[in-house]
Every structure is written in structure tokens, then in C-alpha cells.
Amino acid sequence: MTGPAPTWRRHTAWETALTPEDHAALSALLRVAFPGPEFEPDRSWPASWARKEFRVWLSDNDRPVAHLGFERRLIGTAAGDVLVAGVGDVAVAPSHQGRGLGSALMDALAEVLPDSADFGFLQCREAVAGFYAATGWTRVPNPTRHLGVRDARSVVEGVFPTFVRPGRRPLSQWPSGLVDLRGLPW
Template sequence: MTDVTWSVSWETELDDAAHASLAALLGRAYAAQSVRFGDGRSWAGARPELRVIARAGETPVAHAGIIRRFLRALPDGPDVLVGDVGLVAVDPGQHGHGVGRALMAQVVATLVDLDVPFGFVSCGPDVEGFYRAAGWTRLPGVTVHLIDTHHRTRVDPGPAMVHAAGRSLSAWPAARMFARDGQLV
């Protein structure tokens, strides 16, 4: 793995220059959606509460955003507190060097530090294996209702994945539908 330094930063600790460098990383990592990260905007939907960042020198090379929120188990199950993870990105030049694996280990450590019972991420089927390799578990047959980055309510078609951040996965609610009543991270 390339020599990187890690930081966990609260959103209010980041200045405009930090957002601009993160926006550049996100634009490289999400090239097909790079327009979303124009003008130094380092978020797509909900702004993260915390950011896990790897830097090579001063340049961000990996990033994940986390926001604590409750998911509602539908129709009438319990709410579950999660660290909702999004904007997971590794600079394309760093792929295959273990940076992504290290990023997800840092994310899990941050979730444990936040004392949330679970990490939660929804992803595309093409990256499900990446999350599985990092210890995340797919919730088979689970659908998630969410508010997308265009402020529309929709059902997420991608796999929903959970990480028992220092807890037992058996404590995850048995519901088949969840509502994420906030924008995607």
C-alpha cells in the first residue's frame, strides 16, 4: 500500500480548501458523475457528519463519509441506529494497492468509536464483493426506501449491506423493508 496518513474529521473542521481537494478526489473516483462535485462541493446528497480520509502527502486518495441516523424497519418494526456510510472513494491510481481495504478498516474503527451498533451502506452490485471482503454482510431480500440526491423518494435497487460494528449481527431487525428518511450520504 502507498504510504498514506489517515484522519477522521468532523464536517465543521473542514475548510473550503479541504472540500475542494475532496471534491477533486470524488470527481476522479466517480468520473461519470463528476459534475456533482463541481465548485468544490464534496458531497452529493446529505453532507456527512464525519469523514474518514487517507492522504498521500497533502492529496486525498481515499474517502468515506459517515452520518448517524435511524433507519425505520417497515411496516412497524423497531428503528435501528446506524452509521450510514457513503461517498466511499479510492483514487483510481490507488486501486489494487490495499488502500480501499484499509479505508474500510478505518471506517469500521470509526463506527466503533461512535458507538453505533451497525454500519450501513447501500451499493451497486459491481462493488458488493469489495464490501464483503471488508467484512460487510448483504441483507438478502431487503429493500430500502430513500430520498435520492434529486430529492425524490425511491426504492434503492442496490444491495443493502450492514457491518456489526463491535456488536452481534443477530441484533439486526428481521424486517425486509427499511426507510432511510434522509438523503443519501
């Protein structure tokens, strides 16, 4: 038996194409998903983390209910530079969690990634690692180096929950060893 058809709609947009109304609506979602000072009304990008350049979101009755952003960046690895889409600000509205929207968001990302970067890349809290493992991401053991989000100057290096997924290149080509994000994390 199949359930009712989903009522949400898929949106993709470059950051430069977002309207003030888009920012306000996305900010409302991100503020309930990430309570705290990272997102303010009308500012749908995080205060401390890297700003994204492309957005993917799902709306229900014109209200964004699931969102992710990514920024493309050439990161440094022992095997040379690699173009990644650094993904962050992944959020599903509390009212809509547990209904497959996070998974649908990743399906939408999978459609744009091959035109955007060699690999998708993200880091997360251990508490949500299972979500990424269930939605097409592969956990990798690489240590990473990036600027610290507290001051955007200090250098942070370590092994954190890190996931990649194929874009233009297959996962078999993901390099081993230290990955230098060359900036703020996503």
C-alpha cells in the first residue's frame, strides 16, 4: 500500500539569486533547527561557519521545511587538490522530522553534485552520524585541518566524524591522509 503523495516541493538556488523573502523564510527554519546565535531573522547563513554558495530546500505550503547549503572549494590532500562541495546547515523542521525529508534532501543533492564538484564533503556531530550513513554518505577516517569557528584564525586539526559522497569522481578516488579545508568548515 502506498501513502499519500508528498506535498513538499524541491528548490535549488545559487546564493546570489535568493531574495530577502527567501532569506527570511530559510532563516526561520534554521533558527528552530539550530537554536542559538548562529542564525538571525533575515540572515539565513551562519555567523561562524563558512557561508554557502548554493542552497537546496524543500517547502511545504510554500514554507521551507528542509534545507542544506554547500560551498565549492579546492581542498588540499596528499594526492593534490580536490574540488569538494562542502555541505552544511542541514536541517529539517522539528514538525517534519522522521518523515523522510532529510533523505529526500540528500536525493536532491545527489542530482546536482555531479555538475558541481568531485565529491560532497561534510562533518557532523556524532549524534547525527547515523543519519548521514543512512542517506548515501560514506564515513572516512581522514584527519582534517581547518580554521576554528570560535575566532576564524586558529588552526584546528584532528579526526572528526567526516563523510564524503561521489560527485564527478567515484568514491574509490577519495584520497587518504590529512585533508586541509583551507578555511572555515561548513
